[in-house]
Amino acid sequence: MTQLEDLTDEQMERYARHLVLPEVEEDGQLRLLNSSVLVIGAGGLGSPLLLYLAAAGVGTIGIVDDDSVERSNLQRQIVHSEESLGTTKVASAQKRLQALNPDLRIVIHETRITADNAQEIIADYDLVADGCDTIATRYVLNDACFARKKTLVSAAILRFDGQITTIKAHEPGNNPCYRCLFGNDQPDGRDSCADVGVFGALAGTMGSLQAVEVIKELLGIGTSLSGRLMLYSALDAQFHSMNTRRDPACPVCGGVE
Structure with a gap:
């Protein structure tokens, strides 16, 4: 994608509230427009995350999901609508994002992230945001992002509770990976949203926080998570915010100093 060097008049109007922020201004907005983010999952977390990244002007947004829209999704997956029922989530989200901001490039990956394809899919993006609904996929993304030296913003929700962190274990210093936080043994039989439910608006809260952290990382502003x-x-x-530490014995990032 050709790198933009100046904002058009229409972009100056669209991003006016960003441009008056000293932390963003025109240089920062151009950085966003020239950036690329891969979002894993176009569901509860992915919906507000995708909408705010598109509204903010992230120039290339990739969407990974292999599911189709069902009516039970609409309680929290606000990027979709009744007219999307039965269509793939990536196609539904792409249509909504292009309607919101036609300047952007929306790339769809109608697949599930696995250990076999993760590194190839994330390779062309500046940053990865994880809104998936399986723990196994989070481990796969953690390992692939470390191998490809990509920053990962990860969030999760269940019932009335959410969590979020930023993972850049490829960088030196106290930058732990997902395995440092949660160990190497993946739990079996963990409850899912379908099993125990999820408060719809919670997805909006945590997905919006993800968008904030993604945009901060792209701009290099504020304090990282x-x-x-x-x-x-x-x-x-x-x-509640808790400090975490890199595990020197971590099989993925333990050798980074």
């Missing part, structure tokens, strides 16, 4: 895990309890209306 790398080295911290942020927890949110919707029922208690409380955020």
Whole structure:
């Protein structure tokens, strides 16, 4: 994709509220327009995340999902609508994002991320955002992003609770990976949203937080969530942030100093 060097008049109008921020201004907006983000999952987390990345002007957005839209999705997956029922989530999301911001390039990957394809799919993107619904996929993404030296913004939700962190374990210092935080043994039989439910608006909260952290990483502003895990309890209306550390014995990132 050709790198933009100047904003058009229409872009100056569209991104006017960004341009007056000293932390963004025109250079920052151009950086966003020249950036690429891969979003894993066009579901509850992916929906607000994708909408805000498109609204913010991230120039290339990739979407990975192998599912189709069902009516039970619409309680939280706000990028889709009744007219999307039965269509693939990637096609539905692509149509909505292009309607929101036609300047962008939306690339769809109608597949599931696996250990066999993860590195190839993420290779062409600047940053990866994980909104998937399986723990096994999170481990695959963690390992692939480390191998490809890609920053990963990861979030998860269940019932009334959410969590989010940024992973850039390929960088030196205290930048732990997913395995450092949660170990190498993947739990079996973990409850899913289909089993125990999820509060619809919680997806909006956590997906929006993901968008904030993705955009901060692209712009290089603010304090990164790398080295911290942020927890949110919707029922208690409380955020809790805990410091995390790299595991020197981690089989993936333990050798990084």
